[in-house]
Amino acid sequence: MATGIHHVEVVMGMAVSLDVRDDIESSAIDTVVAWLHHVDATFSTYKMESPISQFGLGLISADQLSEEVRDVLTLCESVREETSGAFDIACVPAPNGSTLDPSGLVKGWSIERAAELFEAHGATNFCINAGGDIALRGNAEPDQPWRIGIRHPSEPLASAAVLSLGDRAAIATSATYERGAHIIDPKTGEPTTELASVTIVGEDLTYVDAYATAVFVMGLNGAEWLLETHSELDAFVIGHDGLTWETPGFNRWRSS
Amino acid sequence: MPTPNDPYDDIVTPPVPDEPLSELAAPSAARPSELELNPSRHNGSKRRHAAKGSRSAALGLAVVSTLGMAAYLHQASQSSGSAATIPSAPATTSTKKPSETKSMADGVWNGDASTNRWGLVQVAITVSGGKITAASAPLYPSDDNRSLSINRIAIPKLVQSTLTAQNANVNSVSGATSTSESYQTSLQSAIDQSHASS
Numbered sequence: 158m159a160t161g162i163h164h165v166e167v168v169m170g171m172a173v174s175l176d177v178r179d180d181i182e183s184s185a186i187d188t189v190v191a192w193l194h195h196v197d198a199t200f201s202t203y204k205m206e207s208p209i210s211q212f213g214l215g216l217i218s219a220d221q222l223s224e225e226v227r228d229v230l231t232l233c234e235s236v237r238e239e240t241s242g243a244f245d246i247a248c249v250p251a252p253n254g255s256t257l258d259p260s261g262l263v264k265g266w267s268i269e270r271a272a273e274l275f276e277a278h279g280a281t282n283f284c285i286n287a288g289g290d291i292a293l294r295g296n297a298e299p300d301q302p303w304r305i306g307i308r309h310p311s312e313p314l315a316s317a318a319v320l321s322l323g324d325r326a327a328i329a330t331s332a333t334y335e336r337g338a339h340i341i342d343p344k345t346g347e348p349t350t351e352l353a354s355v356t357i358v359g360e361d362l363t364y365v366d367a368y369a370t371a372v373f374v375m376g377l378n379g380a381e382w383l384l385e386t387h388s389e390l391d392a393f394v395i396g397h398d399g400l401t402w403e404t405p406g407f408n409r410w411r412s413s
Numbered sequence: 414m415p416t417p418n419d420p421y422d423d424i425v426t427p428p429v430p431d432e433p434l435s436e437l438a439a440p441s442a443a444r445p446s447e448l449e450l451n452p453s454r455h456n457g458s459k460r461r462h463a464a465k466g467s468r469s470a471a472l473g474l475a476v477v478s479t480l481g482m483a484a485y486l487h488q489a490s491q492s493s494g495s496a497a498t499i500p501s502a503p504a505t506t507s508t509k510k511p512s513e514t515k516s517m518a519d520g521v522w523n524g525d526a527s528t529n530r531w532g533l534v535q536v537a538i539t540v541s542g543g544k545i546t547a548a549s550a551p552l553y554p555s556d557d558n559r560s561l562s563i564n565r566i567a568i569p570k571l572v573q574s575t576l577t578a579q580n581a582n583v584n585s586v587s588g589a590t591s592t593s594e595s596y597q598t599s600l601q602s603a604i605d606q607s608h609a610s611s
Contacts, residue, residue, distance in 0.1 A: 308588025
């Protein structure tokens with residue numbers, strides 16, 4: 158099957174893979190790519206001229222922000238409250254010198270919006286992978302769901318689990334196996350070390366991505382928090398010793 | 414002692430370990446390092462709500478992966494005053510010296526059914542070749558949504574095996590690869606390249 162379009166765009170400091178299995182106009186790709194660059198220009202904490210940098214540095218006020226920036230900041234605040242501060246965009250120094258960095262939510266949010274743009278262009282079967290966080294729709298092939306691997310923490314080219322996901326799904330993994338990467342616990346200011354990786358499966362990448370970060374910070378307590386508060390989501394947690402923990406519903410996603 | 418708001422401490426009638434469960438507890442001394450991951454838990458401390466910020470109660474994953482068993486065995490040891498301890502993670506028992514090993518008998522072993530405030534709870538394990546190969550909760554309460562949720566946490570699926578890496582044919586990979594550097598060495602990069610060249 159050679160139909161569809163596969164495009165990789167380097168934007169927001171990462172590779173975003175756009176894998177559309179429908180025959181659509183290439184303008185759909187152009188629209189999504191333009192959107193991702195708009196998000197980068199608006200929310201990048203590496204660009205001093207971005208509105209988020211300007212606001213974080215106190216150079217502009219909240220009422221000078223666009224509606225979408227205010228919406229994202231409001232979303233961030235609601236997730237911070239819900240996770241009792243485990244997800245906090247104002248806890249560590251950002252590259253621009255401020256302490257405001259909503260990147261942890263912007264990625265998932267922007268990819269979910271990109272999925273809506275594809276849908277608006279008539280696409281029904283596609284997979285968007287932004288730095289390992291995925292929003293997908295439909296199937297990979299007719300009657301064949303998307304097969305999604307969860308990266309093995311210590312073997313970059315291997316999968317720790319393979320899932321079959323279709324229709325509408327979001328999956329995000331939070332981990333620190335990237336060289337130099339770390340996730341700070343807002344409560345202690347120290348990098349979190351309890352878990353090797355946390356994967357969350359749900360429908361809306363905006364929240365799935367943010368919760369993966371929050372659960373990673375909270376450790377296994379976070380996995381329990383997720384079960385208690387978001388039974389609609391599933392989690393797959395890997396410890397440094399290679400043992401795994403998963404929610405009771407996770408197994409149904411495993412590919413046979 | 415039980416604290417008022419803690420559902421986990423409300424498991425008031427722990428099962429009395431039967432012979433197979435005692436066997437299970439035996440190898441635990443072989444993995445002190447694992448147990449030390451979670452000192453507070455071994456002291457019978459309450460499990461705190463994650464969102465309440467319980468960094469100090471960080472749970473060792475190896476211990477928690479056997480939580481379904483551990484919670485009950487631990488409760489049993491508290492109430493009976495015996496020296497029973499939490500079983501070690503089965504996947505790591507091979508690190509013990511053979512002379513210390515008290516192997517588990519093969520078979521399916523059921524813990525005693527126990528009634529807590531949500532209903533009847535029972536755990537079972539399957540032992541093969543001296544190792545736990547499966548664990549389940551044949552009986553657990555399911556009549557109330559919140560109780561179900563809590564009990565699902567108290568009796569999680571036990572994944573006994575260490576992680577098995579598979580090189581499977583996948584369409585996309587979820588992982589923390591948000592730098593171009595990590596992307597270049599990722600399976601996702603290889604997948605993207607395979608599409609580009611097709």
